[in-house]
Amino acid sequence: MSSREGMKASVPEEPTRVYRAAILGLGFIGGADQHSGDALGQQVVNLDGTHWGAYSKNPHLTVVAGSSRDPGRRERFSRRSNARVYSDWRELLSRECPEIVSVATYSPQHAEMTVEAAQAGAKVIWCEKPMASSLDQADRMLDACRRSGALLVINHNRRFHPHFRRLRKLILEGGLGTLRGASLCWGTGRLGNVGTHFFNALQMVLDRTVEAVSATLDLSGRPDCRGLQFQDPGGWGLIRFAGNLTATFEAADYSCAPATLIIHGDQGRVVVAGTRFHVEIRGEPPVTWPDLPQGETSMDRALTEMIHWLNGGEFPEPAISARHTLEIIVACHLSHHQRGAWVDLPLPDESWSKVIKTG
Numbered sequence: 001m002s003s004r005e006g007m008k009a010s011v012p013e014e015p016t017r018v019y020r021a022a023i024l025g026l027g028f029i030g031g032a033d034q035h036s037g038d039a040l041g042q043q044v045v046n047l048d049g050t051h052w053g054a055y056s057k058n059p060h061l062t063v064v065a066g067s068s069r070d071p072g073r074r075e076r077f078s079r080r081s082n083a084r085v086y087s088d089w090r091e092l093l094s095r096e097c098p099e100i101v102s103v104a105t106y107s108p109q110h111a112e113m114t115v116e117a118a119q120a121g122a123k124v125i126w127c128e129k130p131m132a133s134s135l136d137q138a139d140r141m142l143d144a145c146r147r148s149g150a151l152l153v154i155n156h157n158r159r160f161h162p163h164f165r166r167l168r169k170l171i172l173e174g175g176l177g178t179l180r181g182a183s184l185c186w187g188t189g190r191l192g193n194v195g196t197h198f199f200n201a202l203q204m205v206l207d208r209t210v211e212a213v214s215a216t217l218d219l220s221g222r223p224d225c226r227g228l229q230f231q232d233p234g235g236w237g238l239i240r241f242a243g244n245l246t247a248t249f250e251a252a253d254y255s256c257a258p259a260t261l262i263i264h265g266d267q268g269r270v271v272v273a274g275t276r277f278h279v280e281i282r283g284e285p286p287v288t289w290p291d292l293p294q295g296e297t298s299m300d301r302a303l304t305e306m307i308h309w310l311n312g313g314e315f316p317e318p319a320i321s322a323r324h325t326l327e328i329i330v331a332c333h334l335s336h337h338q339r340g341a342w343v344d345l346p347l348p349d350e351s352w353s354k355v356i357k358t359g
Helices: 034-040 051-057 071-081 089-096 107-119 135-148 162-172 195-206 298-310 320-336
Strands: 019-024 061-067 084-086 100-103 124-127 151-154 179-185 210-217 235-241 245-251 260-265 268-273 276-281
Touching (some): 051 061, 061 089, 210 320
Parallel strands (some): 100 124
Antiparallel strands (some): 210 235
16 A cells, blocks of 8 residues: 555645656557457447546546557557557656556566556556456555555556445445345456456455455366466355355356346345446335446546545555455465365465466
């Protein structure tokens, strides 16, 4: 956690200041590159935002540069943005001195890029999920930003979605009564790349620490389009939270199950299916929260809060939560290799170097 997360910035900036931003990684989520999305079988327009999309709509910053090893991505981004492009991200940091840096590359590169961006003087580092490939790497990122005073933001975008924040408030205020359980389900497996969103969202709305994990990985061997070096299986399991609250998750590699999050209490339940929030409270008619207005994404909202922090305000979502999420994913792998045995959290130091081969 940055020394300034959760508190006011020490030297407020003028609200009208325009900040310099740069994007390291100009693919699907970083550069809103549909050519890259085609390789993933996904559409940019279906995302809850992209780094370039959020930057391009915010009047308080200008994107000065982007970097990618891929010449096609550089050329397409240059046309889209009119920003300077680099094949070497280190050269970009040295020449451009951006104040906000997006790290939108594969997770094995996150730690190195985040540490060097912090050392180069970036004030905000907006890093893609999963946070890192190991807990050791995540700690390097947190420590570098703590020492430099930079704000580290991990792109678990549900944390910035107003309905997820409303759900957290409802639960903390006892709106569902005493909690009795929770369940997660999603298709396509991938505990690292997809599960990180679901685990982090569940941590957020429950606002409880995780005490233990029991899991079995799906070893169907679904190939990762990012390359043979990445292996990110799905799986099934249990997560035990403080207060003896247990959540289940089901995420098979080749499942067609719709993405759902369900929270059960003794006075009601909430079913989240995609972006639809259905609330059932005992003694009251069921309610479905209205869809958000078109055009604004969770990443837009996240960026607005980063600018607010730069201008002397508070930032409510500390990056340490993403480190805890990575710990859950590591624990799933450790549990599988112990035939589904319960693995206690926090994990011992010797587990911090275990590498999870997510993309």
